[in-house]
Amino acid sequence: MSPPNPLNILLRHIRLSWIVLMWEMCWPLKARMILVILMLVSVGTVFSQEPVPTETSGITIHVVQRDETLSQIALRYGTTIAAITTANSLLNPDNLQIGQRLIIPGTQAATPGMIVPHIVQPGETLSTIAARYNSTVESLSEVNKIAGLGSLYAGQTLLVTQGASGTLPPDKISLHIVQAGDNLMRLAAQYQTPVLRLAQTNHLTMNAPLQVGQMLIVPDSAAAGQFVNLPNPIRDFQLGPLPAVQGKTLSARIFAPAGLTITGEIFDRPVTFSPVNGIYLAMVGIHAFTEPGIYELHLSLTDEAGVLVAYELRIKIEDGGYSREDINVPPEQENLLAPEVVQAELDRVTAIMSGFNPQPAFNGLMGLPSTGRVTSQFGTRRSYNGSPYNSFHGGADFGGLPGSLILAPADGVIVLAEPLNVRGNAVIIDHGMGVYTGYWHQSEIYVQAGQKVTRGDVIGAVGSTGLSTGAHLHWEMWVSGVQVDPLQWLTYPFTPEG
Ligand SMILES: [Zn+2]
DSSP, X not given: OOOOOHHHHHHHHHHHHHHHHHHHXXXXXXXXXXXXXHHHHHHHHHHSOOOOOEEETTEEEEEOOTTOOHHHHHHHHTOOHHHHHHHTTOSOTTOOOTTOEEXXXXXXXOOTTOEEEEEOOTTOOHHHHHXXXXXXXXXXXXXXXXXXXXXXXXXXXXXXXXXXXXXXOOOSEEEEEXXXXXXXXXXXXXXXXXXXXXXXXXXXXXXXXXXXXXXXXXXXXXXXXXXXXXXXXXXXXXXXXXXXETTSEEEEEEEOOTTOEEEEEETTEEEEOEEETTEEEEEEEOOTTOOSEEEEEEEEEEOTTOOEEEEXXXXXXXXXXXXXXXXXXXXXXXXXXXXXXXXXXXXXXXXXXXXXXXXXXXXXXXXXXXXXXXXXXXXXXXXETTOOSOEEOOEEEEEOOTTOEEEOSSOEEEEEEEEETTTEEEEEEEOSTTEEEEEEEESEEOOOTTOEEOTTOEEEEOBOOSSOSSSEEEEEEEETTEEEOTTHHHHSOOOSOO
8 A cells, every 4th residue: 555645635635625615605505495495395284284204303203104115205305215224223114104203314413504393382482492492582583584472372383593592402312222131111211211202202112122233212301391481380281293283183291290180271172181190181182173273272270279370372273174075965865864863863972972081091003993995084074965065074984895894993991882873883982081982884793881992802893884875984083072083093193191
C-alpha cells in the first residue's frame, strides 16, 4: 500500500467542504420545500382516511394497516424493504400484523430546523409544545398563523420547527437491542415504563420470548405528563386515537392519584371514568351523525374530602367520509312487521347495549368475527325509496356461506342469545367499560346468556334469519350507548392500560 497522496487528501477535503457548503446554502430552500410538502400532506389527511404515521418526536413509527405490504410502506417513506427488515429485526417480512409498529429507518434523529407535524394532546399549550420540541412560541405562532394562546384544541395538527430555540429536542423514546437474559419485565423495570405499554408498543404478547439482537421501542414514561399544563391532581391526560372521527371510538385516560371520582360529559352524554390498572379510563362512542367541529369535554374530579376540580377540554371531531346508498324497498315488503314490534326490539337492544360494566375484558386489537368479505361498511348514509339520507348503516356486514362460523373477537360475557323479529338469531357480547358487540341474522346460536367467552370462541353460524335478504353477518358495536364502527377495533389497539 502506497502512502496517501497529499494532493488527494486536499482534493477530498475541498470536495467535502463544498458539499457541506452546498448543504448549508440550500437549507432555507429545503426548509421551505419541506414546509410546503408537509402542508400538502396535512391538508390531504383532512379529506382522506389515510392513516397518519405515529410521530414520536424524531423517530418515525408506522402502524401497519390492513392489507399493507412492506414494499408499499418502503415506497411511502422513500426507504427500502431491506432497511425496514433490518431496523425491526423482522424474521418474516411477508408476515406483517395489523397494528404492528415499525421503525422507519433513515428518518430518525431530530434535526434542528426540521418541521414536523404534531397532533395537539389534552393539556398542551403553545408553551408546552415549544418546550417539547425545543422550539419557541413565536415560531409556532408564525408557522401556524396562530394569534391567541387559548385557541388550541385536542386533535389539531400543528407544524413545529424542531430546535428553533437553538438546541435539539430530546428524544422521547429510546431503542433497546435485546441482550441475552433480557425479558419484558426486566426491561420495563430498567426503563421505568409500564410492562404492558412496552409489550403493546412492540406488538408483543406479555410472555413473548425475546430474540437476542431484536430491537425494541421503549416509550419514555418519564416524559409522560412532562409537557402538559393540567390542573392538579391530573398528572397526564391522553386521548386516543386523535384526531377523533364521527362514528368512531375515542378512549380517554387520566393519570391521577387513586381514590378520585371522575365524571365527564360530551355531546350532552355522560362520560363514565373507571379506575383500571392505576389510571382512570373512559371509552367514548362518537355518533355517526355528530357534526364535524370543535366540542367541549367537561370533567369534574372529586376526592375524598369532596374538593372539586373542573376541567374543560376542546376536542376536534372530523368527518368520517361516509358514502351514500339508495335502497328501494318494494311496497309489498314494506311494513312486514308492525312498527310497535320493531320499536320494542330496538328499545330492548338499545337498553342492553347502553349498559355499563366497569370491568374491561377487551385488550389490544380485536379479531375478525367472520372470514367473509366485508360487503357493507359501517356509517353509510341510507335513503329508503327516495327519503332524505337521515339513517345510516349501524354495523359492518360480512358476506359468507350459510353455516360458516362466527367467532368472538374479544373476551366478554354473553348478555343476549335468542331469536329476535328484525335481527333474527342474535347474540350480544358485553366486553366491559360500556363496549358491546352484536351479531345478527345467525342460522344457529351456539352460546347462552350468562356464558363467558374468550377471543376466538365460536358463538354462532352465518345465516339469513330475521329481516334479511341473504346470508350475511351484520356485526354491530356500541360504545357508551352509541353505535360505532367495529372495524376500527381491528386496527387500533384499545387497551385498559396506561
Ligand atoms: Zn348490516
